[in-house]
Amino acid sequence: MAQPRRIVILGAGLGGATAAATLREHGYSGELVLLGAEAHRPYELPALSKGVLLGDAEEPDWVRDAGFYEEHDIDLRRHTIATRIELGARRVADNQGGDHPYDRLVLATGSQPRLLPVPGAGLPGVRTLRTLDDSLALRAAFADAERAVVVGAGWIGTEAAAAARRHGVDVTVVDRIAAPLLPVLGPEVAEVFRNMHAEQGVHWRLGAGIAEIAGDSAGVRAVRLADGTELPADVVVAAVGVSPRVELAHAAGLELADDGGVAVDASLRTSAPDVFAVGDIASHFHPRYGRRVRVEHWANAKNQGAHVAANLLGEHEPYTAAPYFFTDQYDLGCEYRGLADPDTDRLVVRGDLGTREFTAFWLREGHVTAAMNVNAWDDGDALQRLVENRPPVDEKTLTDGDLSAIG
Template sequence: MAVNNAFVIVGASLAGAKAAQTLREEGFDGPIVLLGEESERPYERPPLSKGYLLGKDERDTVYVHPPQWYAEHDVDLRLGSTATAVDPAGHEVTFADGSRIGYEKLLLTTGSSPRHLTVPGADLDGVHYLRRLADSDRIKESFESASRIVVIGAGWIGLETAAAARAAGVEVTVLEMAELPLLRVLGREVAQVFADLHTDHGVDLRFSVQVAEITGTEGRANGVLLEDGSRITADAVIVGVGITPNTQLADAAGLEVDNGIRVDAHLRTSHPDIYAAGDVANAFHPLLVKHIRVEHWANAVNQPQVAAKAMLGQDVAYDRVPYFFTDQYDLGMEYTGYVEPGGYDQVVFRGRRETREFIAFWLSGGRVLAGMNVNVWDVTDPIRALVTSGRAVDAGKLADVDVPLAQLLKHPDATG
């Protein structure tokens, strides 16, 4: 029987769980239904390529809430439930078994899926993608038996899994189409820092290469063949070549989709009673004055809180500056801000790159677009303030470690 006054959340992810939590914290006492395809209750994804994969974090630490939280807060958590259709006019969600549920408001937190290789051998055993908890378990198990692995893709997932493999004593080769790791994200100046980091830890980095085939024997991967004819042997292959937003439900429902589900600053879709948050949402950002889709943890934590409040009729907008972090070997990093590829004209370093203790700032016209602190802590607030201020700063003072970052905002004579 349909629950017509329910707030339904499709996607029992971190974003979905945070939305349910916010609805209750904001005083909503109506039915909340949280639907998820997986059998696991909502969990966080960063540990899957960081602490959990490294064996530093116990399995219980990855979950958003204790198992009893959902019953205690009267959240109807339905795991193993695959939504197959959304009917905006009828305010209903249909499931794989043909059953339906009605809703008053609907939130889509359907996340994203890894892009899969289409080369021969891509479906062999021993080829891994990292998105779900079970994926991390399988990769961790492969570290125990493998002596050598190949990682395809030098993005954040690829580099973090490479670092975890090296920590487990496994030989690692990383294959990347671009000239440097993270080149589109960080630009050449900062990308080189991560190339040097992994080289210093014994990773065999190969750039400007194309994968032709994953080779195997008896149905199991045993190496990677490149288009130049060279072959790298491996006991396992990890693929990290990006993710694709899960927009299938929105597409079929006739919602506006463009690099994700297109939403306004209130996270409302093209239908007034349907919202979207997290990886799947391409949201209008008031500060940047454009739509952006951010695939990072902070968005999955904070965006659904705004969506939940908007569903309750509150006048709220999501205007947080994007933030993400990584831990690789002895390098810890936080990044605050947003820069499109090629969207900056200067990179300013503050600190010592040779010891990997610095802050890098991306500037355009003297304005700070983003800042990345590497092994320098407790500076995200002033970096965020510099980004949101929209003020031009003196690059010399920005680079000077003796000039406090906060001073660049307080004194007019610090501006350019």
């Protein structure tokens, strides 16, 4: 297959920027355009809800050093948003009046935070956490606040609550679910996080919905719950998930998947010739699971961005990596590998949930679907093999045996 003369990448987040850098590392010498909405050069997201928000870091982890893009002839266009894709003409228009013909196109447009669907959601003091500027603004708000309400008990919500407590803010977390992180971890492991936050002074209002955010042009004053309870607040964090940015893809006529993402095959190709998608928007037919998977975590964007480079240059390699993410909250650090269904998979624990030093395994038909190590760092390679190779295992070996000898 002939090498493309011009590759255009829409989205200068981790997935798009990694794709651009990897193309150059693979020896691609054609024109390479990277369109990004932000003023900052491409960066990774994890530090925004961890080191930066905590005040331990002033900058995120940059995808590449400041001079990398110019030195490698990557045309990084900041403040630039694609507004239209013309698949037939193979061109992209942008908000700056630019016109970008392409031979190959990568969609890496990422996600945007969901807004709270209640009155008062647009008041000053209601914040989301997705960008570097969001993180810095929320950190400043925590520094001035006495009381915060976090709406959402997922990963961003629990990390935001931990950061608020570091800043000395009185925090209440509200969610309709019965325990934090319940859909991902199941009740037993979710209780570990609930207890840890309670020990740190976080108040839980679980199984509760919000009806309104009260305040005025000066800012928020309180969050009113559906049962009439009023929670005073100087700042409200909306941490109710994200939506993939698929408007461009939809308008262009690309096939979308039932999960809201852009449908891509095992090698990350969309329904249109020479158009690929990576990261949060990619609903990827995953050979490991035999179905579509859309993952909104940092490692997926990075790994898919790196993987797609070879396919842009003519390969057809399937993307087979298992999902991975990590979190740091107070004195708890953990890594999660794989993709479990805690409602149906069997939980097996190595170590002690009570001391928060353990490894949790989720089993299905004698194979590990996911493993999460919590404050336990010696078995990472073994856990990766268990998730990727899926050898048959028994519970006794997982709880007491030599994990390095499996798989």
